[in-house]
Amino acid sequence: MLTQVNSDQRFDKLTFNFLSTLNIIDHIRNTRDITRDELEQILETEDKASIEYLRSSAREVATAAYGNKIFMRGLIELSSHCKNDCLYCGLRRSNSAAVRYRLSDEQIYDCCEQGYKLGFRTFVMQGGEDGWFDDKRMCRIVSTVRQHYPDCAITLSLGERSRESYQALFDAGANRYLLRHETASPEHYARLHPAEMSFQNRIDCLYALKEIGYQVGCGFMVGSPYQTIDTLYADLQFIRTFQPQMVGIGPFISATGTPFQDQPNGKVGTTLRLLAIIRLLHPPVLLPATTALGTLHPQGRELGIQFGANVVMPNLSPRDHRKDYAIYDNKICTGEEAAECRACTEGRIRKIGYETVVDRGDFNPNLEY
Numbered sequence: 532m533l534t535q536v537n538s539d540q541r542f543d544k545l546t547f548n549f550l551s552t553l554n555i556i557d558h559i560r561n562t563r564d565i566t567r568d569e570l571e572q573i574l575e576t577e578d579k580a581s582i583e584y585l586r587s588s589a590r591e592v593a594t595a596a597y598g599n600k601i602f603m604r605g606l607i608e609l610s611s612h613c614k615n616d617c618l619y620c621g622l623r624r625s626n627s628a629a630v631r632y633r634l635s636d637e638q639i640y641d642c643c644e645q646g647y648k649l650g651f652r653t654f655v656m657q658g659g660e661d662g663w664f665d666d667k668r669m670c671r672i673v674s675t676v677r678q679h680y681p682d683c684a685i686t687l688s689l690g691e692r693s694r695e696s697y698q699a700l701f702d703a704g705a706n707r708y709l710l711r712h713e714t715a716s717p718e719h720y721a722r723l724h725p726a727e728m729s730f731q732n733r734i735d736c737l738y739a740l741k742e743i744g745y746q747v748g749c750g751f752m753v754g755s756p757y758q759t760i761d762t763l764y765a766d767l768q769f770i771r772t773f774q775p776q777m778v779g780i781g782p783f784i785s786a787t788g789t790p791f792q793d794q795p796n797g798k799v800g801t802t803l804r805l806l807a808i809i810r811l812l813h814p815p816v817l818l819p820a821t822t823a824l825g826t827l828h829p830q831g832r833e834l835g836i837q838f839g840a841n842v843v844m845p846n847l848s849p850r851d852h853r854k855d856y857a858i859y860d861n862k863i864c865t866g867e868e869a870a871e872c873r874a875c876t877e878g879r880i881r882k883i884g885y886e887t888v889v890d891r892g893d894f895n896p897n898l899e900y
């Protein structure tokens with residue numbers, strides 16, 4: 532009899548937790564807001580039905596906004612040089628083992644030409660903070676690509692630059708800019724970056740980009756050292772306030788040759804839950820299923836899509852240099868040609884019932900969902 536009471540009590544507790552997590556998920560979806568305690572409960576629940584409800588709610592919202600379309604962006608990694616020394620990054624300046632390269636203008640144009648033929652209508656030019664790609668050089672590259680491909684979006688991800696630089700690149704034809712905020716907690720930021728880097732400058736850059744007229748992406752690593760529920764809660768509130776057009780999140784993966792090389796990697800499960808929460812908080816957001824997610828789990832990107840992501844970024848960089856853009860260890864997709872990468876990505880997405888589209892895939896705040 533005693534056993535019966537205990538098992539009934541346990542059942543009641545489980546049912547209560549299950550129902551309360553479902554209520555929380557509905558509440559986030561309806562109010563597009565979340566409390567710190569709600570976040571904690573969602574990240575800590577082990578109840579499979581609750582996680583499935585979170586997944587299906589996020590997917591419903593993504594599908595209502597963008598259908599079953601997944602946008603492909605062609606990624607071109609311009610440079611593995613960087614003047615910064617972020618503690619988590621394999622390209623940090625003090626990592627003497629990092630292999631450094633820069634693409635020439637011609638190599639970049641070749642990547643775009645190949646990408647265009649493969650159906651890409653967004654080129655993402657990404658690199659470390661490398662003074663070689665100064666405004667003169669970058670504006671020349673951007674305006675040449677703009678002239679040749681007027682129907683394509685040009686996304687830049689080149690770190691912190693001056694407002695004048697962002698304006699010049701925008702005037703040259705860039706449309707979008709990705710700059711992860713990394714963490715919305717100044718104290719946490721200070722533990723991930725050297726003293727000469729400033730949290731406030733990072734945030735000021737994001738607001739400057741938005742004011743200039745870019746579609747802007749922020750984002751953070753999941754499971755970075757010293758991250759807590761409170762810092763994650765600050766990240767989500769920053770996203771709610773800033774209302775970015777894109778959010779890039781992926782699990783932290785340690786990089787050899789950095790102070791964090793022995794830190795544990797972030798968790799795929801937590802990343803998926805956060806992707807879903809971000810979709811519920813900000814329904815029209817363009818949300819990539821990142822390569823980092825695919826690095827930690829063989830179906831990581833597919834799972835990302837099933838939890839509400841709607842963007843993938845196959846690599847268009849020359850194959851010879853792929854492995855050298857080593858921001859973290861064991862990065863996938865460093866051996867294939869661009870065409871193979873595109874076909875592989877498309878096949879994986881089709882297999883789970885979604886469709887890759889040849890489309891710029893712009894942010895649309897007026898979507899019905």
Ligand code: SF4
Binds near residue numbers: 614615620624660690
């Ligand atoms: S994260 Fe970016 S800015 Fe920091 S070291 Fe790496 S490439 Fe440079």
